Amino acid sequence: MSDTQNPFELFMRQAQEMAKAWNPALETFNVREFEQYWPTMPKEFMEMSFGKGLSKDGLDAKTRLLLTLAGLTMQGAQAETPFRMNVRHAREAGATKDEIAETIAQMSMFAGIPAMTRAMDLAREVMEADGKDETT
Structure with a gap:
């Protein structure tokens, strides 16, 4: 296998692309910023x-x-x-x-x-x- 990409990074990138396709507003969503709203x-x-x-x-x-x-x-x-x-x-x-x-x-x-x-x-x-x- 010649692809040396990190499988997790590839998965996360694909998930982000899919989220953008469903809802363009999710392009700027940041999980770290979301945690501050958790009480x-x-x-x-x-x-x-x-x-x-x-x-x-x-x-x-x-x-x-x-x-x-x-x-x-x-x-x-x-x-x-x-x-x-x-x-x-x-x-x-x-x-x-x-x-x-x-x-x-x-x-x-x-x-x-x-x-x-x-x-x-x-x-x-x-x-x-x-x-x-x-x-x-």
Whole structure:
């Protein structure tokens, strides 16, 4: 096979062409811009759904979200939208910027520096946009 194109990039390009054919307005649609309109769940709802609602003696929502962040970092932070949303929800659940940075940094031991760097860059973007000043 002489075609050296990335199959995923080819698929995405074909999907974009098809979307433009169906609706020309989709030519400028950007998924990253769309994620900002997805609401952040209130802390109480996250606690009910992910925290003590599952097990009254179990992990709280903040801890569960930090564990999820660790897992997403281990995957190289390739799923950008879920990663960004997880950082946003972790902040809402009470995680500090330092706790998020420490969670990501800990994963560098297992996932490597490139994965950690990508995750830190994405987390920094979200935390700079959230308007909260505290670092501890």
